Amino acid sequence: MPSTGSQPSANDDTNIFNKWSRKFSVVTGLGITEEDRLRELETHQNNVCNRWKKELMNHSPAVTFMLKRLEQSGCPVAPKHLSCQPCGFDRSGGFVPSAGITILCQGKFWSKTHMEHTLVHELVHMYDQCMFQVDWNNLRHHACSEIRANSLSGDCKWTRELRRGFFSFTKQHQACVRRRAVLSVAANPACPDVATAEKAVNEVWDSCFPDTRPFDEIY
Template identity: 65%
Template sequence: MASSASPAQGSQTPSEKGLYERWRRTFSSMTGAGLTPEEQEAEVEGRNHRTCEQWKAQMMEYSPAVTFMLKHLELSGCPVKPSNIECGRCDWTRSGGFMPEGKIVLCQGRIFNKSHMEHTLTHELVHMYDQCKFKVDWLNLRHHACSEIRANSLGGDCKWAREIQRGFLSISKQHQECVRRRAVLSVKGNPACPDEAAAERAVNEVWESCFSDTRPFDEIY
């Protein structure tokens, strides 16, 4: 009796079958064909994680702003290893975060290109620098506001092109307005902050001294 397998399948060597299986998995991950919703989600997260790790390594090696911050953190006694910067899942509202115990999280799937990652990572490294140098009390709204002002100003978050992408356009003092708006938004999310008015008040109280403090940069990046 003739075999029910197709000639191509029946004549495959073990290495050819392995190659075909890898191709099938790659095709499925690209198209979602043949995968359950859970498998599709896992494939997407896997790709996001690999991309995030690849870009992170490139930033730590080649980005002028990131390597500058890493150098000054080391000079300040707080060296940063790749393991201190993690790629992980976050909610849709953020692209990164800093944890006072010395960890930075880059939100895989929420970082859209290398420039976005550079700004995000530099922002979080400014927080890490402030923690290292000034022992920030993150539940103190004035402390939090100061670090947010500095991170938003120095990290590249408020560059003109980024603001245009967000739908904000200001003819004068665009940078300052962006820094203030984003600092208030961050402080508002502090569990010790009762309302937006308190966040605005904290930002206003420290604005002059913290906006003018560009350490470790000589000027706004």
């Protein structure tokens, strides 16, 4: 009995072979110049980043919640405001207040869940900027937003900390939030040293850590 479905053609097999041959060359560097390999790798990373971004913006409960709250607050976020780019620093993302965009560092995400946590983190910064007009050169302002973003985004879930090499059963979440907030504030050009960053985080901790807006509780 003849099949009613379409059969793979020789062209299909050739296209599949060429696709995987190209991927093999990009991964191994064989049969391709280093310049071409890096260009192909950057294109691949950008495609993955944008595909995951689209999926998260449409289907992630935490991301869609934040997008809805930002829109209701008068600061709608479109895909163009979340830019997948290569980054020259060892971070997965960053908010650029002067441009009103978040940079998603393509190639820095080990999973879509990691990207989801990063995206929610940066959306919390965007929410704070929208609602409270944060002065990012004011270390106390910056510290408060970092405390909230690290606490609410999923960045400090136990599994994330375990992957980073931090293992604790007592007050793990608070310790992670505090540590990561200090690191971020210390990287602020307006911050002279880590001790100053720690001081800023400590000064706002009691008021900012319990503040889960716009969530009802820690995500």
